[in-house]
Amino acid sequence: MSEPLTALLEAIRACRACSDLPHGPGPVVQAGYGARLRIIGQAPGRKVHESRVPWDDPSGVRLRDWLGLSIDEFYDPENVAIIPMGFCYPGKASSGDNPPRSECAPLWHQRLMALLPNVSLTILIGHYAQGCYLGRNRKGSLEETVRAWRDYLPGGWLPLPHPSPRNRPWFARNPWFEAELVPEVRSVVRSLCFQERT
Template identity: 50%
Template sequence: MTDLTVNISRCRLCADRFAATHTAHEPRPVVWFKPSARLLIAGQAPGMRVHKSGKPFDDPSGDRLRDWLGLSPSEFYDKSRVAVVPMAFCFPGYDAKGSDLPPPRICGTTWHDQVMQTLDKVELTVLVGGYAHKYHMGVKTGVTDTVRAWESHAPRLFPLPHPSWRNTGWLKKNPWFEENLLPKLRAQVQRVIHG
């Protein structure tokens, strides 16, 4: 386990790719999991603020996600109970328009299966965003349709939209998410974290 986290934290597979982005940054894998975790947050990739801090969801998206989950920061950042495993461990950079680039596939193909094999105590998986939906669920539907079908996957799996401020409009158009899905999600999170 220690070897795996050390190897991921030292990974430089995407150094040339990141150097060629608009941000021209160095790799900084954000590794946040322990085998004892019972809750898995499967995300997309760290953003620039997380790249700088080295702490997953250390940004306004993380504030919203913690609210959705009903977790305090101390509960969320307890690696012994909560694993945060994105599709790419490093910030992929921005394009020329300032938008996040997609998570590089090489990260997932290199590390993801190894990490998932260590997380054999996970009782609840929360999939944040379309990239995580596609990888973990094998779906070809869009985010809205995937999240709308949440009841067919609960209580062990909850697909969510990304908690980015960019999705505030989506939340307003889909009030069922906050009214129906979030109470069930919060109850399941509490059961898994404190049960």
């Protein structure tokens, strides 16, 4: 790992910009200079806040299955960079968790992206990541954006829904996603990010 990246990751993990968080700051991030796959999600949940391991929950199990990655592949920072929109657990809302804090992405994302020169594919999970990185190119709904994944792939983007168990109603309404798109996702991830490493 490059020294500038190591120093930046240390700074992110030590960040206390959001000291008013209900469970306190606890930034979670994973990145290595050689990473070819970048995952931009929402924010850590309570379980991840406690373990400090990204996607260390049922959502992570489903996400790894979607991507066709083993635990070892997923948690190797030289394979996969994991960068949430909000690095800390934002606390509980009346339904699910609070949105990711808005301070994080402007504070850290651009600096972090500049030190990941080998990324060939970025997975955008959920509407916060898609809104930030796709901007006006995002479709009118999450379903439309995910269905249009081929439109974004030439730019290195792949939009996905959040794999949370709370999203069961979305998966029930959109059975095409796991039946048709997930096999395509596995193929794209393997060919763009892992082909020379298998």
